[in-house]
Amino acid sequence: MLAGMETVRLLDLHIDRTAQQVRRGDEVLPVNGLSWRLLECLLAHGDAVVDFDTLAEQVWAPAVVGEDAISQRVKLLRQALGDDSRRPRYLRSVRGRGYQLCTPPQPAMHDTVATVTAGGARATRRHGRTHWVWMAAGMTAAAAVAALIAIRSGTAPASPADPVLQRAAYYAGIGQASNNERAMALYRQALQIDPESLAARRGLARALAADACLFNGARERAQEALVLAGQGVRMAPDDAAGWAARGYAYDCLGAMPQAMADYQQALHRDPDDERTRASLAYLHQERGYLAQALQDNLSLRAPERVRFRDVQVARELELLGFTDAAARRHAHNFQLYPDNVFANIAWPHSLLAMGEPGKAQQALDQALARGTPHPQLLRLQGELLLLKGDRQGAAEAFERSRALRPQQSMGQTLAGLYGDEAATPAWVATRLHALEGQADDGWSDTALERALLLQARGDAAAALAALHHAVNAGFRDAAWLRATPLFAPLHGAAGWQGLLDTIEADVSAQRAQVLAAPWRPTDLQGLSAARAAGTR
Template sequence: MSRLQLLDLTVDLQRQRVEREGAALDVSGLSFRLFACLLSHGDQVLGFDQLAHEVWAPAVVSEETITQRIKLLRQALGDDSRAPRYIRSVRGQGYQLCALPQTLADAEAATAEVASPSNARRWLWAVAAVLVVAAATAALWWRHGTPPPKSPLLARADYYAGIGQADDNERAIALYRQALAADPDDVSALLGLSRLSSARTCLYNGGRDDAERGLALARQLLRRDGGNAKAWSALGYAHDCLGDIGAAVAGYERALKLDPDADNTRSSLAYLYQEQGRVADALRGNMQLRGDPARVRFRDVQVARELELLGFVEAARRRHQANFRLFPDNVFSNIAWPRSLFGERRYDEAAGALAEALTRGTPHPDLYMLQGELSLQRGDRAAARAAFAQALRLRPQSSLGLTVNGLYAEPAPTPDWVARRIAELRPLPTQPAPWPGVHLELAMLELARQQPVAAAAALDAAVTAGYRDRAYLQASPLFAALRGDPGYARVLARIDADIARQRAQVTSAAWKPADVP
């Protein structure tokens, strides 16, 4: 059976949905997987090791991580650890359900009869079967969708690739190279090396040449097999990391046509839809994954950002804050929470969250760019200059880093430098469409040469390209000189109108998050 009753909760395992009196509760992703694990064992006590193995494997997690996830699950269920109704702690042992779940005979059952021993055994086997199948499927796919490993060497490479840290990325690359030395045509190793080479550029401050290597490997695979969905996804990822948003979207969309169940690809495509201004489409993609959302690495961060852009402030804030607390090794959750506070103009809180993020060992230019903007906000140009310089040191090829460092250099940039930089950034008709951020750089440069009309026009071009972050434009000192400008007001109004349209799409959709009104 796929529907269970736990006291007044109805749990649909297939749809990954929890309801109380017909109202959906916000239990999804890793929280749902943890709840399903507890349900599959009835009222047995589950220790930390067993929970870690059944819910988090192959990732290695601490008891603190499990405790925090139990806390989030309890909050979502409306449970109280001091007087538990659904999940109780068993001192020194682990956790167990407070009652034995019962099978619902069919979808119309309003209440469940007390289960007989044979019925209890039947639903336990059914739920266990669901989890076994899910675990077996997960074991065959690492987070980026590589084929099942064919050797212990590849198994270990896949393991390191799935952890998602810079050092582990390098370990996995070395192992994939060893596998290719033994068999240059190994598809699994070529796919892994392609994605992780691109990840060097996207995630770990590598150079453009790393993503170009990833692109070349993906093309090599596609020359052999044009129907390889994972190779198309790797191609899209390489283009993504190289800044070619149109080619990246095309690669991801082709991959999804070939393999609609590829959730990592679907979520990656959703991120690019967000960057193109298709925020409702992005949220829909992340809410309609085919498998376990908890196994899609950056999905929770993306959903929080999408809700934020759509104006669902409270729902976004809860997710950002939870992500920041639960995933200290996730570079993007470390960026997203302080940046969200910055967008709300809660500058002191943003500075505090940023200071914590900078201690977590996930260096990224965006952290130092935000540090620089916070310094400007409080009038400390010297501190801002130092932060912008650190961002550029981390990623010397960064266009934004080059622009902001030049604008806040000491001595100030010459008019010739500003004009040259504008000419370098202004897109040509023969070039791929730039990311919206390029237009923001042009707006900064136009402000530097006292051209507010041209600066507002550049922001308008950013909106045309997909930029939708109204809050940032209002909060950032980089655009403070435009406040009160009629062209700037028209840009904000244009964003408002489009977001209102997309927000209406979300509020009327069946797939919307449970906490969205």
């Protein structure tokens, strides 16, 4: 539809595809980022109905989005165009199917003249370049792009498994648990067709790891992912994507040092791999390197195409104490991405940390109704019920959290500490012994869990020492420590304020580093490094 057209008209809109600009008369309309890519996708289909799966694939992939997120983006595009969903001029909804333009786009006059006068060779050359730019923008799964180019140029697929791999990449890119299952099945089929296919091995490894990380799958799937990705690295040690896949498998297994090492190997081989750069930034955040993590995430050239990046930036600003800026971003993410499980966790968690348990409960109720089950949502529900004095309700929430991922240690500990039967000293000792082998896994959660058990045993000094170990491992959420009822018994203990001061000293230094940096977010302009308006 758009081949050869660098500028098109849609009724009174003049759309310059090269400049990525939409004008009505002399007015430039605020259509950019995801809204621009959504408009490009719709233009490419003329006035045909574009279904949700196609929009998710061509606009959002590899991010995982559902119909709610797509509808929110359509709403923003309509607002930018000055359209009315009740009396649409440019874009209409087709119930149960998707969206379509109200009228087919037309070539702008100067494009038509240029095509006629430039001659066949020039027209062919421009057609190829324009179509390539459109295809590259619309598809982000590398295997799918390569296969489509091969098919359009008339060459044979590099592997007999390529058609299956295309479909697998499609389902993996759209996401959701059911689509991820379809992707796994197709990747297994591709491996049966071509046992030497690196793309099939990598793809299956990523889908298996995602099942464990995002969709409450069994730990065994992440372990299988690690085996497959390891095979891929040995088969092609210079393949950056193979190192990234193994890093992701380690990441989902909780092996932080190994994950960080593999992510760094991947970036050494492919510095433009922004998905891996964002994954490494998240681990830097967990290690307490907040300024570095924020800088890495803000440096991404196409951040809207990196899953969870916006959630990470909001969380980093929150931990750095930029409360107002973080709250605006958390609320924005919560509104626009209702099927993003980590956005659903982050906003109510942030409200609790800000001392707003009532608002946190309202947000959590919405999150729990969105169909993105996760243990952290249920743990947060347990915390809020404890604040209300409902220990029985909290116990039930912690038990549901444990049941969702039975293999997770923190879930077992919380369910045991708040269960119907009081935790015995023997049970606490057994749990502490089980944690001894996890001391060097790189995560602060192990030390937090140990602190809960030592607190339950009545040893406040040892519990505080464990919390200091958590800080040494990267824990920086002092606001949550103050707000959560889980550590309320320690508030009066000697050393509690010293613990909070230790966290604040490190965070203050990093906050000053961010404010002095040329890359700092624009909404931090004018803020002081000291605690002040806009900082916690």
